[in-house]
Amino acid sequence: MGAMDPLASLPAEIKSLIAMDMLNSDPPEHTKRRKRLAPAFTGRKIATLRPLVSGIVDEIIDALDGRRDVDLVEMYASQVSVRVLAEIVGIAAQDLENVRSWSDTFVKELLVVSDSLLDATRSLLGYCYELVARKRAAPGDDLVSQLVSSFDTADQAADDELASTVFILLIAGQTATAQLIAKALALLLTHPTQLEMLRAEPALISSAVEEVLRVSPPLSISGFRLTTEPVTIAGTTIPAGEIVICSLDDANRDETRFVAPGEFDVRREDNQHLSFGHGIHRCLGVHLARLEAEIAIGELIGRFPDARLAIHSDQLTWVERGIMRTLEALPVHLRCPTSVPVSAAAGQ
Template sequence: MTTPVQFTQEFWNNPHPVYARLRQEAPVHPVMLPNGFEVWLVTRYADCKAALTDPRLSKRQGAGDNARQLRTSTSTPLTKHLLAYDPPDHTRLRRLVSKAFTARRIEELRPRVEELSAALIEALRGRDDAELVEDYAVHLPIQVICELLGVPIEDQADFRRWTSVLVSASAGGPGVPEAAAAFLEYLLGLIERKRAAPAGDLLSALIATRDEGDRLNEDELTSMAFLLLLAGHETTMNLISNGMHTLLTHPEAHRRLREDPSLVPAAVEEFLRLESPVETATTRTATEPVTYGGVTIPAGSMVAISLLAADRDPERFREPGEFVLDRGDNQHLAFGHGIHYCLGAPLARLEAQIAFTDLLAAFPGMRLAVAPQEVVWRTGILIHGPAALPVTL
């Protein structure tokens, strides 16, 4: 590569040609992010999968560009969560939290998720058009995670604003310290109220959780609530938006899915592979020199693992740039791999399957209201999804 990656709006709108070139010519390549952090970007599937489980890449020393910026700018405790630790601390924290995300517990949420989706669909009936991100995709997961954690739904506008700032920090956006401080103050107050008057929600349960005498300390509790709120709606919002954008630009797949809803689970996995809602995993730091694809990354370097690039690697997937509705062997990395595999993956899958089933049934004639190239995508190397998705219903 003779020119560095240019993080322009053109890149955010369609990063796939750049990632394809990187995979072919420079699969492990240093890039300077707009926020000033230099990272080594890993783009091939095999290298990414290996890096996700490499103990020489530490989360503690490089807990991600957003988290590192939060820590250095605000000294906030919002970074003391699962994604910022290695074993044994990570093992301890995951053990304390994972009980809330068992397959049985998630499946019990199905009737309520279906009820919330039906209400959002009903609000759209009779309209000629909609902006699908704001009118549906964000509200389903945000209502689910608010109810699960016991967060007042009327507070969603505030923490949506804060999380939007924080996840775009890698794009050099302003306001990160202020958003972090405001979010921290909000969570501290919420936890204090839950401790005084516990309810049957997850946050109350996390406050009371014990495991052989162990418990979450105050910073861990605050940080875990932050992570669950952020990841609990940002990723699924983009999964729904990305999936609908894909369907509306692939008419034959759209038709097949409308006619055979039993294909929805497979379609969700293909949406995850083709347009991962998480563009790169939160960064790690090399504790010693590490080599991938014949390139040695020096000790102390920050490493970014591109899930979006990995899942379009032609060495791993046939027709990697195509939406293949009945794709077999779809072992994508959209939820990560190894000990940091996404704890909320079963919930994201449940919400997405309900969302696509309901949207396709309610609005079989839905189409984009603008040309595909006119859709503007969000900035930042962490999250991948359209900023808005105008549709004709």
């Protein structure tokens, strides 16, 4: 990609594997790789996972039920996403914490290229190769086993493609989904009128999740794209061979596209945001992300009607680097007689 390559500082073996995933490939390679995964992520297939997701959410909420003060990032959103992912992909319980830690570090440090990023990336890629080998030796009823079986041969090229695919699945299915749930809860807790509206009308949960995706998307930027020829946009010409990164935050608040784009409105109907991408690179996991978010948010606000932020909204900690704006913690009183003042600006 040249000197402006965002991955230029990564070791060659890491960069090459990341570059071959679906996000960074074009047809015909992209078409072939997406075709292997697509059957597992259809709307009909994901709908069958509702009992599984609901059961996991209920277990986690039951564990929180006796507590007064919790961090909903660490103890809820992250737990929901990693446990659902583990069931689908086929990850052993003892591996969950490492997978979560490596994935979170990758997302936060990708554009920084720190020592912790290199260590986490090597560890996660190594784990992906080990998982592929494990499922080839002892296949189960999980997604990685299905992917392994879709290859006619077991060679290094197949292993590289499989490891690259599993790598992106683990990151997108864990950290991005956890942040979607956490940001949704932060927005609702800092917009009490919208929260009460959703509690009064649970059927609004779908439009509420879409509004969260618009206002505070899991990823702040699009995937990296490279111009193959000069492109002129709004009077500015981008030469061939340049990296192009689009701001999802700005696109989702386009005043020419959305009415009152700065407002958080769980009733918003015309909401064609770009948080899942567009075209052939539209996120394959859209149905799963929506299902997890709708169940996790709906169940929590239903079980704890008095939940309030334990700190002022201005004290929430956000990490503004990498490829996503990350909410570090969401301290909440699950049961309390009075509320802490909140600000409608939190989470935006």
